[in-house]
Amino acid sequence: MPFSDFTNPYQNPANIPQKYRQHINLLKLFKADGSYVRPAEDPVTMWALQILVEEYGVPLEAMELELNSDFAEGTYQSGRRYQGRVDIVVYDDRYADSxxxxxxxxxxxxxxxxxxKVGGTEGEGWVDHLNRLNAYMSASPSARYAILTSGKHTVIYRRDLEYPRKLEIIGDLQKYESAREAAKHSFYTVILNPSEPDGIQTGLTPLTRDKFREVLGDTRSGCHSILRDNEGLQPQEAVDAMVKFLFAKWYDEQATIDLVKQTGESRAYVFNVIAVCSSVRYKKNAGMI
Structure with a gap:
């Protein structure tokens, strides 16, 4: 696992490579004079951040440091809540607004x-930080992975998406796949093409009446039939499920096209279709899922 062999290389902030020191997303680590805001913890944050970039392929643009979070830590009377700061948040950059x-x-x-110490119960020790990390994860509906590190010892967790969404220790992370990387091998990608309307090649095929009935309707392989007959949904429930699916699909397409127009960079749709063994299956186009 890359999170090992900690030698505290950035105890002196002057040793941090310029591409990190000068990046706008990392400025919260430093005071005006260039020193760390938190001299004991910030070198560990910087060390972990570089590993995420160099070993796992996380873009700096997909990170945010010292993100304020409102959370409840334990059970307190009167519903008292606390303000905390997440050291590093890595966003899934496939999901972005227009x-x-x-x-x-x-x-x-x-x-x-x-x-x-690992498992230490001293003030601001391992247990306190783990409880804090649990609270941050609970406050986020989307966060899937959590990392707790002192540099000398690191534990990586995956959150169970089913109730009660507990954190489970895992061995390592998979590589992060950014939207830019996904566009290099995706079957369906939005690209700039001056010969197309609006200068955008969407890779989409208009949905005809016959294709709509084949894919979504009451044919044997149609989604409505599968949801009704195989999944046991009532006809109205099946329609509701399909409407939600179609809205998500439409939003994905429009948001992706808008981003390509704005940035000029190719992007893959969040949801994709690939052929496997002469059948078709739907695959979420992402790393680390």
Missing amino acids: IGNLDVAFIMVEAMEPSK
Whole structure:
């Protein structure tokens, strides 16, 4: 696992490579004079951040540091809540609004002092940081992975998406696949093409009446029939499910096209279709799922 062999290379902030020191997303690490805001923990944050970039392929643009979070830690009378700061949030950059803002958290990282013992119960120790990380994850509907590290010891967790959504220890992360990387091998990608209307090649095929009935209707292989006959949904429930699916599909297409127009970069749709063994299956076009 890349999260090992901690030598505290960035104890002195002057040793941080310029591409990190000067990046707008990392400015919260430093005071005006260039020193760390939190000298004990910030070198660990910087070390973990570089590993995410160099070893897992996470773009710096998909990260945010010191993100304020409103959460409840434990059970308190009167519903008291606390303000905390997530050390690193990694967003899933396939999900962006029409102007490119990211708000779908994917990985959360909690860094602590290297001197703190694993499982230690001292103040601001391992247990406190783990509880805090649990609270951050609970407050986010989308975050799937969590990392707790002191540099000398690192644990990676995956959140169970089913109730009660507990954190489960796993061995390692898979590579992060950004929207830019996904566009290089996706079957359906939006690209700039001056010969197409609006200068955009969408790769989409208009949905005809016959194709609509074949894919979504009451034919044997149609989605409505599958939802009704195989999944046991009532006809109205099957229609409701299909409407939600179609809205998600439409939103994905429109948001992706808008982003390509804005950025000029090719992007893959979030949802894709690939052929496998002469059949067709739907696959979420992503890494680390």
